[in-house]
Amino acid sequence: MKAIDLRSDTVTQPSEAMRKAIFSAAVGDDVYQEDPAVHELETLGADMAGKEASIFMASGTQGNLIALLAQCVSGDGVILGEDSHIYNYERGGLAVLGGLMPFLARESEGLPLEEDVFRWCRSTNVHFNTAKMVCLENTHNRGGGRAVPPETFRAFAEKARSRGLLIHLDGARLWNAAVKYQVPLRSYTECVDTVQLCLSKGLGAPVGSLLCGSREVVERAREWRKMVGGGMRQAGLLAAAGTYALKNNLSRLVDDHRHAALLAELLRHGGLKVRYDEFSTNMVFLDARSLSCSAADLTKRCASRGVLFSGMGDFLRCVTHLDVTEEDVCAAAEVILHELGNA
């Protein structure tokens, strides 16, 4: 039995064609900046983001961390949404490695609340450390995979900029937002200073992220990346998978969104409370408080029948990706509803 793995869009397997692209990549030593495959990916990423430069990172966590290290100094405040990935899931790297202080903001509809953000933009005073930057996340993971529309996003960014804040976008799944609203990636990235884009989520590459920004910030990021051990040698083997993913797996993200919508509809039809609306993308959140058994029990029962999903607070998260077909989604809904009926 093939498992239907809805835990995350990070579980995808490289396809035959992607493996061929890896196999045939021309590579060199990327610490010497002599790897043509890395160069090709970085050029493509910078162009898509409308930035001067981009740099290949080992992971999204590394890309986010280095974006902050390259633009802030120890003691600076970084405004973070309280549900953001950077605050919740990255081991507090900004504080541990950067001496940066998280300034928290409540969030609503995928963005930090303006009143909370601007509360940190305080006048100069001997007591206060500076709010240097605000980090945004789109699509928003803990926000249910919510894609903030480009106009709303830009309006927020302009206000933040007018208060003198730098803006870093954690765009691990920004591709999903761009595809959903059928806009070029630039519609989101032109109004931010730096953006981190994951290649290993919905795009289906095995490893890597791009950090895009000005030439100056990317050069500083290169120094920080070396310091934290992220200078990789023949990294083109990994970058080739990223380039393949950008050229072949981007537009198909609409399929993931369609599959997620179908899953939500089937579960709702079965009487379950799910979070999936007009802003949703490739994630369906099932409200675990409304179940007839415990979330842990349902997770275990479904796993034993080959349907995997993950827990997130009061919700069970199901994520669609390129290894999940329409039939898989129907089968998964059937298993979930069946197991609940038997609970």
Ligand SMILES: *Cc1c(COP(=O)(O)O)cnc(C)c1O
């Ligand atoms: C996955 C993810 C990251 C981190 O990426 P890794 O490659 O797992 O380190 C950052 N932000 C968001 C929103 C993510 O979903």
